[in-house]
Amino acid sequence: MPQIVELVRGDGLGPGARLTEADLAARLQVSRTPVRAALQHLARRGLVEARPRRGFVLRKSVTSLSLDDAPAISDEASELCVEIARDRLAGALPLEVSESDLMRRYQVTRPFLLKVLNRLAGVALIERKPGRGWLFSQAIDDPKARAESFAFRRLLEPAAILMPGFRLDPAWMAEMRARHRAALAAPWRKSSSVDFFEMNAAFHQGIAAGADNRYLLLALEQQNRLRRFVNYDWTFGHERVVASCNEHLEILDRIERGELEVAAALMRSHIDAASRLAHPQLERVDADD
Template sequence: MAMPTRLQQEIAERILQLVRDDALSAGAWLNENATARRLGVSRTPVRAALDHLAEQGIVRRQLNKGIEILKLPVAADSALPPEAIELAMVRLAHERENGLLPDEVSELEVMRRYELGRPEAQKLLARLADLDMVERKAGYGWRFLHEPRDKRLRDESYRFRMIVEPMAMLEPGFHLDPGWIAEMRARHAEALQRPWRESSSIAFYEMNADFHEGLAAGTGNRYFHSAVRRQNQLRRLSNYDWGLGFERVQVNCMEHLGMLDHLEAGENEVASALMRSHLLRASKLRLGTKPAEPTA
């Protein structure tokens, strides 16, 4: 399927808005000439935009009849489950990390692929942008900022982390605020008690990222903190595409809590050794190998 041009994408979205404004539904018909007149453009880009919608299964061109509407992306005011955006983000992560999404994507494509209304698609893309995972293109659409899953890059990341993160705990003046430690313990306890769902990988990863960033911040050294934050940005989508189930979540949480125990006791060298073992074991896991199964 050829990538549509920016103009074709824009006109496709305007056609869908006309359909909604006219309260049309599946089974209704569009006229190419009339649509072009209403949009104030020539027939050529309208024809190309309709072909783009046809490739997505939204419309179908019928010889000597016109354009039949087959289905529409979810309307903007449709009621969606509360976790719809989280589920869409998990599925987007899986498709991106497995080479099923190109480097650039449109809002319309996000709406269609993940059955979202426009507000939900905009929130999802804005959230990805806030996390430095995508950026808005100058004219139209969005661009991913990082490459899809690559084993060589993942191995390099863990080798780097195994050098930096264990040593952070041995920095002179390393200190953790008791309030942060209490918050981390509470969040890990909640993660262990919460039923595991497909969308749980997002909250789990963000808690995990906050744990590692918090330890780096405890050094008081901006270079440690910046390095760990950057690593978390680079591996975010891969970890949203979690395929290891709840058992690995339990192991991860218990290892984190064990490190906190030793740090509170002033046994930083032990905690440092535990961090290196923690990262070494994690480096040998393969994320995204299968869909996460709900666990009670």
Template sequence: MKQKSAPIAKAAPSRLQRELSAGILELIRAEKLAPGTRLAEVALAERLQVSRTPVRAALKLLAGRRLIRVGASRGYFVTDTAPPAPKTPGKPAPADTDRLFVAIARDRRSGRLPVDVSERDLMQRYGASRPVVQRVLAKLAEVAAVQRKPGHGWRFQPIIADAKARAESYRYRILIEPAALLEPGFQLDPVWAAEMRRRHQDATRRTWNETASIAFFEMNAAFHEGLAAASGNRFLLVAVQQQNRLRSFANYDWTFGYERVLVNCREHLAILDRLEAGEREAAAALMRSHLEGASRVKRVTDEAANGRRTNNGK
């Protein structure tokens, strides 16, 4: 008599899937994402510093546990009920790492944090645990904001730290970024454009808080780098990537308010509209206007800050 084969046991979630699932739930709680908000794989992968594949697996795991829901056609969305708080401590929550990230960006930009630091220095200065500090340093290393020193410690890389350098940076970007849209080899990836549009639309609906500046800058940087990549000119892409690295700390510590976030998103979406319509010259003009407007905002902010320092006798 033929014996029935034993059913194949369902594989248990990996440790990475469990950690990412907890991280996604924490992001939903920390940013107070409204029910129905789309949980985009690309954005989550950037926030959690992993590739899209494990994020997709974590989303599937959460959906299977009914902690998030699957869309009618595809994709994952926040449910109508708040996710439960974690019962046991695990991997550092994104909210913890994001708060430390912003604090380091603020202190580095103001010069209060030295160029050379160690993990212990940061733990003592900010009262943070080693796993949180290590996670933040790893994230900073990914965007080339810090570099591990031979033997021991970390070194912060050069940043755009003064008004003159910021003005020069914007003039440089005004020269190259509109030109990138007019390159003969320019080709917009429709999948990238659709994902970027979704991320910008989500940003305009998201509750703003201090640590939201991190996701906002990463989206902003991805937009400008993506258009430079679409130009087909590798040298333009490298130039834009370098500018994003140099200006990262000034933007991770966002000081321009949520209204400026909305303006930025609307202007990015208008550029996408023109590119998708095949109107590259109009898109280039909008890009130039966008960068000139951002430069004016930075200049006014710098002048106000300089006035405060003068009045305080500094």
């Protein structure tokens, strides 16, 4: 983050100066999560060096540092959402967790942790247990289940577009176009995966809602809940984000022109492309869209 560069400059630090997550987080009044990410970014650029049990040390003088050397502050809450999703899928977090354990693991304050947990609870990824502790929801975390999910969606979503009376609200379509264009224009960061998935989920649920069939919509909402953790930890690169956004925009254009058969075929192709990306060895698996 640029603030770290500014601190280094202001302190007049030279090569060999020690930088610690705890000190920087306290001075910047943030948790250690974004500080750690920024220091790792600087290390990849060769500007600082990680030292075992010593944190990081400067490798270059302050005159060689610029604000462009560090990423801008990202959404800190989204950063932690991504870390939690990754750790849960990797089995590093158990099904049931306590606030104290999470505070220690991610080195964050209780108010900030509660902000993140309430955000995850709002999209049904975790729920507070009666009494104390939190319980993670089910996720699609094995290839076979994800393959079945995408096979189901491949049947469901094109069919929604072809339902008699299918219609999308023009205001919703305009909002979706604006959100997708903003996503295309914005720089990609790790924390962007959370907003990207939520926009993605809103797009697919909005298409399903156009069929005006409550059971179809409920089925797709369930699919989005099950795949949320997997896609918060985005591993498919910015190129797939660009392709996904453009495919969504093309589907909207076809629907607006009344070319529903074409739109349904594009939706099917869109889901197939996403499937092949994550599991090329399977004909149709998962990748998000």
